Amino acid sequence: MSKLQNVWSGNYIREHPIKFFGIIIHLVLRTLFAIFWLSAGINKVNKGWLNTDILKNIFLDRLTEMPPDAFAVFYLESFALPMWLVVAWIVTVGEIYSALGLLFGITTRIAAGVSFFILINLAIGGYYDASLIPFFILNIAFFMWPSGHWLGFDRFLHRKYPNSIWFK
Amino acid sequence: MLRIFSKITLVYFYISVALFAQASAQEYNTSSNLLLVGQFGELCTMCEAIVLCDDREIKQEYTQIPDDGSFTVYHFHTRTFWSQVFTIWDVFISNFNTSSVEKRGHTRPIDRYDIQNGEWKIPQRIDARLTLDPGVIDLAQTKIDRITREWLDKNNQAIGTCQRLPLWMSLETISKNTSGSH
Numbered sequence: 001m002s003k004l005q006n007v008w009s010g011n012y013i014r015e016h017p018i019k020f021f022g023i024i025i026h027l028v029l030r031t032l033f034a035i036f037w038l039s040a041g042i043n044k045v046n047k048g049w050l051n052t053d054i055l056k057n058i059f060l061d062r063l064t065e066m067p068p069d070a071f072a073v074f075y076l077e078s079f080a081l082p083m084w085l086v087v088a089w090i091v092t093v094g095e096i097y098s099a100l101g102l103l104f105g106i107t108t109r110i111a112a113g114v115s116f117f118i119l120i121n122l123a124i125g126g127y128y129d130a131s132l133i134p135f136f137i138l139n140i141a142f143f144m145w146p147s148g149h150w151l152g153f154d155r156f157l158h159r160k161y162p163n164s165i166w167f168k
Numbered sequence: 169m170l171r172i173f174s175k176i177t178l179v180y181f182y183i184s185v186a187l188f189a190q191a192s193a194q195e196y197n198t199s200s201n202l203l204l205v206g207q208f209g210e211l212c213t214m215c216e217a218i219v220l221c222d223d224r225e226i227k228q229e230y231t232q233i234p235d236d237g238s239f240t241v242y243h244f245h246t247r248t249f250w251s252q253v254f255t256i257w258d259v260f261i262s263n264f265n266t267s268s269v270e271k272r273g274h275t276r277p278i279d280r281y282d283i284q285n286g287e288w289k290i291p292q293r294i295d296a297r298l299t300l301d302p303g304v305i306d307l308a309q310t311k312i313d314r315i316t317r318e319w320l321d322k323n324n325q326a327i328g329t330c331q332r333l334p335l336w337m338s339l340e341t342i343s344k345n346t347s348g349s350h
Contacts, residue, residue, distance in 0.1 A: 036260055058208055065215050065335065129213040130252035 007150050026141065027151050033138050034103035037115065041095035044088075055088040056081065062126050072126030080125055087121075094118050102142060105152010107166045112142035202303045202314040203332060204244070210274075210300065213252045217244040218338035219305075221312065221319040223328035230333060233341040236286035241333075242307065243279040243342060244296065251276065273299030278307070281342065288345040 006012050013020045048054050059081050066073050080087050094114050101111025116139040123132055146168060148154025158167040203219070204211045211217055220230055222239035233241060247255075251274060262269045278296045282289040297306040303314035311320040312330045319328040 032260070036256075061206060061208060065212070068336070127214075129247075129255070130249045131213065131255045134253065134256060 023147075023150055026145060026147055029138055030102050030108075030142055030147055033135070033142075034099045037095050038099035038103065041092055041099055044092040044095065049088045049092050053084070055091075056084040059084060059125075066126050070126065072124060072128075075124050076126060091118055091121075105148035105150075105154050106157070108148030108152055108154050109143050109146065109168060110166055112139045115139050116143065202300065203305070203312060203317055203330065204298065204314065205300070211244065211298065213247045213255055215244075216246060216335060216339075218242070218333045218335055218342075219244065219312070219330050220333050221310075221328055221330040223319075230331060232333060232337050238284050241281040241283065241338070241342065242296070243281070243291075243339075245277045245279070247274060247276045267301060270301035271299060273297055280307070281346065291346060 007020060007023050044050075059076050063073060063076055095118060098111040098115035098118070101107045102115070116136070119132055119135055119139065122128070146154070148167065149158060154167045157164070161167055204217055206212075218233075219242045220233060220239055221242070222237070246252075255274075258269050258272075258274070275295045275297045277293060279291045279293055281291045294308050296308075298314075299306075300314075305312040305314060309322070310327070311324070312318070313320060317329050317331060318326045319330050321327050
């Protein structure tokens with residue numbers, strides 16, 4: 001068992017109070033982001049993203065709001081609009097998967113990577129704004145540190161499958 | 169050690185599920201009948217919009233900014249950097265309590281262009297507050313009722329009507345008439 005996995009022991013807390021504080025902050029932010037992301041995913045299911053053409057209409061609506069020469073217009077017209085149903089499934093299922101992964105600490109770092117990928121596509125698809133910046137930073141942090149070993153199923157699964165990249 | 173971890177994990181999952189249950193209980197509702205509210209909600213953070221207000225009693229639908237006449241054009245800009253960042257909080261809170269977000273609304277910079285008999289005056293930069301409950305756009309000196317489209321003075325007396333115009337064509341007209349005034 002690696003040292004990082006012993007973060008809840010009294011000895012670790014006494015020896016590394018600042019690190020422990022950082023871990024708590026990291027886990028609180030991971031939980032809040034996961035709840036935020038899960039709400040977003042569930043709302044998309046409820047609004048019919050998977051079985052109606054709502055996303056196509058969202059893209060068409062967005063096209064009218066952007067400068068015609070913007071890269072996002074090219075992205076939407078050449079990729080997102082022709083494949084709107086695939087995009088809808090990837091975004092919705094991806095958000096729910098990454099939210100559950102982060103919430104339960106299972107395949108945590110892969111989940112953070114998927115979440116980051118969705119955010120990148122949101123940004124280049126014309127839905128960028130400053131609110132994405134904290135999300136990018138959070139997902140990089142979730143990817144960099146093995147928080148699933150601190151709290152979550154990755155701790156047990158990594159012990160059982162130490163060579164699997166899913167539970168690193 | 170394992171017992172402590174298991175207890176912490178259980179408490180964590182319980183709190184997470186409880187928080188999510190709360191978050192899922194409410195959805196952010198907006199009425200798409202309000203001025204500047206689209207079928208997908210409030211005017212988006214990075215969206216711009218043009219609204220024309222004039223004192224005509226009979227509502228006349230313009231398709232672009234007219235070449236002559238007297239009216240006021242409001243150019244709604246994108247939200248400021250920090251205002252955009254704080255939308256995270258608004259969206260998060262709206263999962264628990266929609267009404268506080270609808271009442272508080274948001275502010276964004278706008279340019280106000282007064283046109284008198286076809287002559288464009290120097291624009292003024294002001295902050296507008298857009299709220300969904302009540303459906304009002306507060307423009308400092310005046311207001312717009314987002315439901316009736318009425319243009320209101322400080323005392324809430326109607327002084328005209330307002331309508332949204334197509335963005336890109338309107339921006340071209342503004343640019344043509346105000347080059348060098350910024």
